[in-house]
Amino acid sequence: DGGITQSPKYLFRKEGQNVTLSCEQNLNHDAMYWYRQDPGQGLRLIYYSQIVNDFQKGDIAEGYSVSREKKESFPLTVTSAQKNPTAFYLCASSPQRSYEQYFGPGTRLTVT
Amino acid sequence: QKEVEQNSGPLSVPEGAIASLNCTYSDRGSQSFFWYRQYSGKSPELIMFIYSNGDKEDGRFTAQLNKASQYVSLLIRDSQPSDSATYLCAVVGAGGFKTIFGAGTRLFVKA
Numbered sequence: 001d002g003g004i005t006q007s008p009k010y011l012f013r014k015e016g017q018n019v020t021l022s023c024e025q026n027l028n029h030d031a032m033y034w035y036r037q038d039p040g041q042g043l044r045l046i047y048y049s050q051i052v053n054d055f056q057k058g059d060i061a062e063g064y065s066v067s068r069e070k071k072e073s074f075p076l077t078v079t080s081a082q083k084n085p086t087a088f089y090l091c092a093s094s095p096q097r098s099y100e101q102y103f104g105p106g107t108r109l110t111v112t
Numbered sequence: 113q114k115e116v117e118q119n120s121g122p123l124s125v126p127e128g129a130i131a132s133l134n135c136t137y138s139d140r141g142s143q144s145f146f147w148y149r150q151y152s153g154k155s156p157e158l159i160m161f162i163y164s165n166g167d168k169e170d171g172r173f174t175a176q177l178n179k180a181s182q183y184v185s186l187l188i189r190d191s192q193p194s195d196s197a198t199y200l201c202a203v204v205g206a207g208g209f210k211t212i213f214g215a216g217t218r219l220f221v222k223a
Contacts, residue, residue, distance in 0.1 A: 031209070033211075035213075040120070040215065041215050042116070042200065042212075042213035042214050042215040042216060043156070043200070043213040044213075045210060045211070048209065048210070050209065058210070090155055090156070099144045099146070099204045099208070099209070099211060100146065100158055100161055101146075101158065101202075101211065102158065103155040103156050103157065104155060105154070105155050106154075106155045
């Protein structure tokens, strides 16, 4: 079964802790993306990566970090510097030369 | 700041009717346009894309694009209760790669 997996589905953390969200795809897609979704709002781009070992900041990268060491994996770390980390985090991927995006199931992060 | 605007709704239509969802965008150089459906608590799924002016049909769905008016719409014919969801309009600008999403329109189809 080809697809994008994100884990965990729900994540709870205390303020001040860093947390890493997993995103894996076996679709052989080149581009991968991280978005954040808050209630009643559209998706906001955090980071994206077009190829392995390369990534670019999106519109709201402050307080987040990523790595792209393998084509299949694009983990996102939410650091303690992120002021309002509680949100629904979505990972997506796109095939080469396409802007169609295919989303994973998402991770709901709650920081208290 | 490039923007994508959608009426938040909710848009309520009876079962069997046509639902019309609208979207405007600010970047005149935008080239690629997408509609995603998002059920409550779930992630978005791609349902339509359109690149050229005019209409594109896929089953009960028709996407319409008017680049001169910077307007893209989604028509859902014979609406079903299972179509009840939030529909996100997404636009890729002239520079490529960065997709701007609208906040979405909530659709309710009444049985």
